[in-house]
Amino acid sequence: MKWGKVSVSVKKEEAEVVASLFDDIDAGGVEIDDPTLTAEDYSIVEWAVPPAPREQAADPRVTITSYLAVDDSLKERVARLGVLLKEYAERTGASYGAEDVKLDIVDDADWVDNWKQYFHTTKVGKRTVIQPAWESYAPKEGEIVLTVDPSAAFGTGTHPTTALCIRAMEDLVTPGMRVFDVGTGSGILAILAAKLGAGEVVAMDYDPAAAQSAAENVARNGVESLVETGQSDLLQAFEGKADLVIANIIADIVIRLFDTLEESLAPGGRLLASGIIDERAEDVKQAGKAKGFRVQREYQESGWTTLLFGREAE
Numbered sequence: 001m002k003w004g005k006v007s008v009s010v011k012k013e014e015a016e017v018v019a020s021l022f023d024d025i026d027a028g029g030v031e032i033d034d035p036t037l038t039a040e041d042y043s044i045v046e047w048a049v050p051p052a053p054r055e056q057a058a059d060p061r062v063t064i065t066s067y068l069a070v071d072d073s074l075k076e077r078v079a080r081l082g083v084l085l086k087e088y089a090e091r092t093g094a095s096y097g098a099e100d101v102k103l104d105i106v107d108d109a110d111w112v113d114n115w116k117q118y119f120h121t122t123k124v125g126k127r128t129v130i131q132p133a134w135e136s137y138a139p140k141e142g143e144i145v146l147t148v149d150p151s152a153a154f155g156t157g158t159h160p161t162t163a164l165c166i167r168a169m170e171d172l173v174t175p176g177m178r179v180f181d182v183g184t185g186s187g188i189l190a191i192l193a194a195k196l197g198a199g200e201v202v203a204m205d206y207d208p209a210a211a212q213s214a215a216e217n218v219a220r221n222g223v224e225s226l227v228e229t230g231q232s233d234l235l236q237a238f239e240g241k242a243d244l245v246i247a248n249i250i251a252d253i254v255i256r257l258f259d260t261l262e263e264s265l266a267p268g269g270r271l272l273a274s275g276i277i278d279e280r281a282e283d284v285k286q287a288g289k290a291k292g293f294r295v296q297r298e299y300q301e302s303g304w305t306t307l308l309f310g311r312e313a314e
Contacts, residue, residue, distance in 0.1 A: 004074045005104040007065040008085060014094065015062040016277055020252040021084045025077040027066035028207030029185070034062045070105060078103050122158050125166045128192060130158060133220060144195045148186055148217050161274045164299045164306035165189055165248050168272055172308070173198055177243040180264060182234055182257065187214030187227070189246050194223040202242070204232035234260065241266040247273050251280035255287040262291065268314055270296065274306040281305040 006027070010018045012034065019030050068074055082098025089096040121131045123143075131137045133149035169189065173179065175197035181190040183205055190203030203218070205211045208231055215229040232238060234257055235245075243266050247257055254273045261271060271293065276284055278300065285295055288309050297308040 002070045002105055002107055003067040004070050004078065005065060005067055005102075005106045006078055006081065007063055007102045007104075008081070008096075008100055009061040009063045010096070011094075012060060012062045013279075014092075015064060016250060016280065017252065018085065018088065019064045020250055021081060021088065022064070022066050023206070023253065024084055025068075025081050026206070027068060028205075028210050030064050030066045032062055032064055035060050067106075074103075119158075124158060124163045125170045127170060128166050130188070144192065146188055146191050146195070147220055148188055148191075149220065160301045160304045161248055161276075161306065162188060164301055164304065165246060165272060165274045166192060168297070168299055168306060168308065169193060169196060169246070172244060172270070172272065174243075175199070178202075178241070178266065180235070180238050180242040180245045182232070182238075182245060182247040183249040183253070184214045184229070185210050185248070187217040187229065189248060190214065190227050190229075191218060191221045191223055193244075193246070194218075194226040195221070198226065201227040202230075202238055203227055204230045204237055206231065206233050235264045236260075238264055240264075241269065243269050245269065245271045247271065247275075249275045251276045251284050254284050258287050258291040258293065261293070265311075268310075271309040272306065273309065274304070276305045276307065278303050278305050281307065 008018060015032060019032065022030050068077060078101060079098070082101045085096045085101060086098060088094070119132050121129060121135050121137045123129045127142055127144050129137065129139065129143050129145045131145050131147045133147050137145060139145045169192055173193050173196035176199040179193040179198045179201045181193065181201065181203040184190050184203035185205060187203055190201045193201045203214050205214060211229055211231045218224055218227045218229055230237060241264055245261065245264060247254055254276065273284060284307060288295070292312050293309040294312050295307050296310045299306040
C-alpha cells in the first residue's frame with residue numbers, strides 16, 4: 001500500500017502546536033524528529049536506538065511527519081494543512097506557508113519488518129511487561145504481560161507518556177471499575193486496565209486504523225469480553241460514565257477534553273491525562289481548574305508530564 005508522507009519543519013518551541021494541526025486533517029498520529037535529542041534522551045527506553053549524532057544548526061528545526069492513505073482526499077487534506085499552517089503563522093508572526101508542507105509518496109512494504117528489530121520485550125511498570133507478538137516471554141510471578149503488535153503507526157507502550165500512564169494505572173485501577181481510554185492507539189492502556197481488574201473498558205480512537213489495531217490487540221490478549229473498541233472524536237461516542245478516563249494524547253487535545261469531561265465522569269471519577277510536555281503542563285492545569293478540576297497527582301519523566309485530575313469538590 002502507498003502512503004502520503006506529509007511533513008512540516010518548524011522551530012522546536014512551535015512543534016507541539018503545529019503537531020496538533022495534523023488532528024484537523026484526521027491524521028492518525030505524528031512522528032517528531034528532534035535533532036537536539038541526545039543519546040541520553042533515548043536511553044530511557046531499553047530498545048530505542050539513538051540516531052547518529054547530527055551537526056547542530058544555530059536554529060535547529062523539528063520535523064513533524066504523518067502518513068496519510070493515498071486516496072481521493074489526500075490532496076485536499078494536504079492543502080487544508082497548508083491553510084492551517086498559514087493561519088497559525090499569521091496569528092504568531094511566524095513565516096510559514098502552504099509551501100512548507102511537504103508531500104512524498106512512499107510504499108509501506110518494508111516498514112513493519114524493518115522497525116521490529118528495535119522493539120523487544122520490556123518491563124515498563126512495577127508489574128507490567130510489554131511483549132511484542134513476535135517474541136516469546138515467560139512471565140515472572142506477579143507480572144502482567146501485554147502482548148501487542150502495534151504496527152509502525154500506533155505505539156509500543158514504552159514512550160515516557162505511555163510508561164507514566166502504566167505506572168499510574170498500576171495504583172489507580174481497582175477491581176470492577178469502569179474505564180474510558182480516549183485516543184487508545186494500539187489499545188495498550190485499555191488492555192492493561194482489563195488485566196488490572198477493571199470490570200468494563202471502552203477504548204476508542206479518532207483514527208479508524210488505530211481503532212482496528214486496538215481491536216486486534218484486545219483479541220490477542222483475550223480481553224474482548226471486557227474491552228469495547230471503536231471510533232470516537234474524544235468522548236463523543238462514549239456512553240455513560242467512567243470511574244477513570246485515560247487520555248494519552250497531547251496538551252491541546254487534553255484541554256479540549258475538559259469541555260465535555262464532566263458528562264463522562266462518575267461520582268469520584270478521575271482523569272489521567274498524558275502526552276503533555278513539561279512546558280505545557282501549567283496550561284493543562286489551568287484549563288482543568290477553569291472547569292472545576294484540580295490536580296491530585298503529578299508524574300514526570302524526561303520532559304513529559306502526566307496529570308491526575310479530580311473534581312475540586314471531591
